[in-house]
Amino acid sequence: MNLFDDALVFLNDPFNWTRPGGILDLLVEHLRISALAVLAAMALALPVGILLGHVGRGGAFTVALSNVSRAVPTLALLTIFAVTPIGFGPTATTIALAVFAVPPILTNTYVGFRGVDRDVVEAARAMGFGERQVAFKVELPLAAPLLMTGVRTAAVQVVATATLAALVAGGGLGRIITLGFRQQDYGAVLAGALLVAALAVLTELVLAGLSWALTPGPRRFPIPLARQRSVAEPEPTAARMPL
Template sequence: MGEAGALVNLFQEALRYLNDPFNWTRDGGILDLLGEHLRISASAVLVAMLLALPVGMLLGHTGRGGGFTVALSNVSRAIPTLALLTIFAVTPIGFGPTATTIALAVFAVPPILTNTYVGFRSVDRDVVEASRAMGMNGRQVVLRAELPLAAPLVMTGVRTAAVQVVATATLAALVAGGGLGRIITLAFAQQDYGAVLAGAVLVALLAVLTEAVLATLAWAMTPGPRRLWPVARGRTASDPRLSAFARPR
């Protein structure tokens, strides 16, 4: 009963912390830290997308570099984010949001790169050949034929990377980077375990929300009726060789 009572008290303390408006609205409170957390996470994922998407699209389109993609992804996954932050501390990058963003971007590249490459390689070659037969150049084949069909896997990589980054961004607090991790680190230092639990719950909820939003976006971008992706229009809808464009893959 003692352990059960302590657990109940812990949850009650966490709820009190979350229900206190002052903890949300004060300077450096939950809302401020949430904004920092989102900025760090979004910046890291955006940088990773700018680096990984073009490379994955190029390699997937040409069919080259599969071994390079796998090797790079494996090596990147093997590098702990905290180790990178420690290395940055002794370089001109130093501590702070910049170091955290770079480290998280490195962490986000592998799933985006791998899924983009696999997505483009999984596009039916008959569809690619049909698009070329219709007179599309290489750029048009990539953007109008391969990318719509590869979009579900590409978005899966982005979603995986984003959720991982949101969860891992709590490490930013260890290097003066801000974010919701500050609630956890400060509460640990003060032995306020109710606040520690509250911070962990906030990070978990943010990760779940990120997953839900990006999953919805991935669904909307999947080719098909009443979706956002502009496929099955004009010649594409009437040409039997390109009818696969209108079907989810």
């Protein structure tokens, strides 16, 4: 049997899914760690991005903070936490992943708000909208697609990186990979990698659908180029032959 056959055997064994500490239990842990990290990052990055984007200041600060956050490896943070009261475990993993998720959310929120047409903003102010109403009733809906792109990017990155939780006793699907390496069961390693990849793709699809639903204005799925002409204009009729 080759490596892929071993992985399929591992994934097709119901015992590997339903036993205590099996795939289903690890999947729940993986989702919980990832969701808490993304929510924590949103709670920190969204208000800052909205404020700075609305007032039009702090662009250099936003870029610098995002670059610094990206430069800090998640594994390095976990190593640092090990010698602090935070220690090992799910809490350390959640904090490290939240730091990892802040840059795309913060940057996209700021850029989305700054990209709103200034004429629309000034028109809203001329109609008597206060600054809070301008920010949340005018700018936020128009910036939502780019904002959701940042959240989607962060969520996919966190889901993929959460496998590191297994290195610090944090649980998640990474335990399948680490246990497979420990036992030299490379079929299980591949199976764990496939599960993480499938979960990341599913996260991308779900959040892409949510982003599509939150986009203001008419919503429709992309039309293939070959069909755009037939939708935009009627097909030409055949010329009549002279009698």
